[in-house]
Amino acid sequence: MAGSGTRVLIVGATSAIASEVARLYAAQGCSLYLLARDPDRLASLVGELEQLGADLRGHASGDLDELQHNAGRIAAAIEALGTIDVALIAHGYLGDQRRSEASLDEALKILATNLASPISLLIPLANQLEAQGAGHLAAITSVAGERGRPRNFTYGAAKGGLTRYLEGQRSRLRPRGVFVHNIKLGPVDTPMTASHRKNALFADRRAVARTIVRVLERRRHAIYVPWFWWLIMLVVRLVPEPLFQRLRSLSGR
Numbered sequence: 001m002a003g004s005g006t007r008v009l010i011v012g013a014t015s016a017i018a019s020e021v022a023r024l025y026a027a028q029g030c031s032l033y034l035l036a037r038d039p040d041r042l043a044s045l046v047g048e049l050e051q052l053g054a055d056l057r058g059h060a061s062g063d064l065d066e067l068q069h070n071a072g073r074i075a076a077a078i079e080a081l082g083t084i085d086v087a088l089i090a091h092g093y094l095g096d097q098r099r100s101e102a103s104l105d106e107a108l109k110i111l112a113t114n115l116a117s118p119i120s121l122l123i124p125l126a127n128q129l130e131a132q133g134a135g136h137l138a139a140i141t142s143v144a145g146e147r148g149r150p151r152n153f154t155y156g157a158a159k160g161g162l163t164r165y166l167e168g169q170r171s172r173l174r175p176r177g178v179f180v181h182n183i184k185l186g187p188v189d190t191p192m193t194a195s196h197r198k199n200a201l202f203a204d205r206r207a208v209a210r211t212i213v214r215v216l217e218r219r220r221h222a223i224y225v226p227w228f229w230w231l232i233m234l235v236v237r238l239v240p241e242p243l244f245q246r247l248r249s250l251s252g253r
C-alpha cells in the first residue's frame with residue numbers, strides 16, 4: 001500500500017476514474033499534485049480532498065492539448081512534489097467515431113488528446129523518473145486499442161499508438177529502476193460513456209480505481225481492468241481477419 005510520503009502526480013485528475021484514484025491516495029496519506037483542464041471541477045475536487053485532510057502539494061488547470069505548455073506543467077509539478085513516486089496520466093477523449101470519419105478536425109482532436117498529449121507529458125516525466133532511478137509511470141489506455149473496430153477505431157488507433165509508446169518507454173526505463181504501466185480499461189460507467197447502453201461488461205469506477213492503485217504498487221506492466229478483458233481480448237486479437245470480417249458482432253457498427 002502506498003503510504004504517507006508517497007508523492008503522486010495525477011494528470012486528468014477530474015476524470016471520474018482519476019478522481020476516485022485521487023481520493024484513495026489521499027486516504028492513504030500520499031502527497032498529491034493534480035493537473036486537469038476544467039478549473040471549476042478541479043477546485044471542487046481540491047476542496048473535497050482538503051476537507052479529507054489530504055496532503056495537496058499543488059494543482060494546475062489547462063488544456064492538455066496545448067502541447068507546448070506540457071513540459072512546463074510537469075516541471076511545476078516536480079518542483080512542488082520534489083520527486084515523483086507515481087505519475088498517472090488519465091485524461092482522454094472518446095470523440096465521435098462517425099464524425100471522425102468525415103472530419104479531419106475531429107480525427108485529429110481524438111489523436112491529440114489520447115496520443116500526442118500523453119506523449120508530450122511522458123517525455124519530461126520519463127526523463128525525470130530516469131534521473132531519479134525509481135518510480136512508477138502509468139497511463140490509461142483501452143481495450144479499443146487492441147484491434148480496430150468500426151465502433152471506435154479512431155480512438156482505438158490513438159490508444160493503440162499509446163500502448164506501443166509505453167512498451168518502448170518500459171524497455172528503455174526498466175533497467176533504470178522505473179516501472180511503466182499500461183492500464184487497459186474495458187468499458188466503465190463514467191461521463192465518457194454516459195450515452196452508451198449499459199450491459200454487464202460495464203465496470204464500476206470505484207472498483208476500477210482500487211485496481212489501478214493496486215497495480216501501481218506492483219510490478220505489473222500491462223494490465224486489463226477488469227481482469228476478464230485479458231481473456232476476451234486474447235480471443236478478439238487471435239480471430240483471423242477473414243473470420244473477423246464475417247463476425248458482425250466484432251466487425252459491425
Ligand SMILES: NC(=O)c1ccc[n+]([C@@H]2O[C@H](COP(=O)([O-])OP(=O)(O)OC[C@H]3O[C@@H](n4cnc5c(N)ncnc54)[C@H](OP(=O)(O)O)[C@@H]3O)[C@@H](O)[C@H]2O)c1
Nearest residue numbers: 014015016017037038064065091092142185187188190192
Ligand atoms: N469510461 C470508459 O469506458 C473508458 C474505457 C477505456 C478507457 N478509458 C480511459 O480512461 C480515462 C479516464 O476516463 P473516464 O472514463 O474517467 O472519463 P471522464 O470522466 O469523461 O474524464 C475524461 C477526462 O479527460 C479530461 N480531458 C479531455 N480532454 C482534455 C484535454 N484536452 N485537456 C485536459 N483534460 C482533458 C476531461 O476534462 P474536463 O473535466 O475538462 O472535461 C475529463 O476530466 C481516459 O483516458 C479514457 O480514455 C475510459
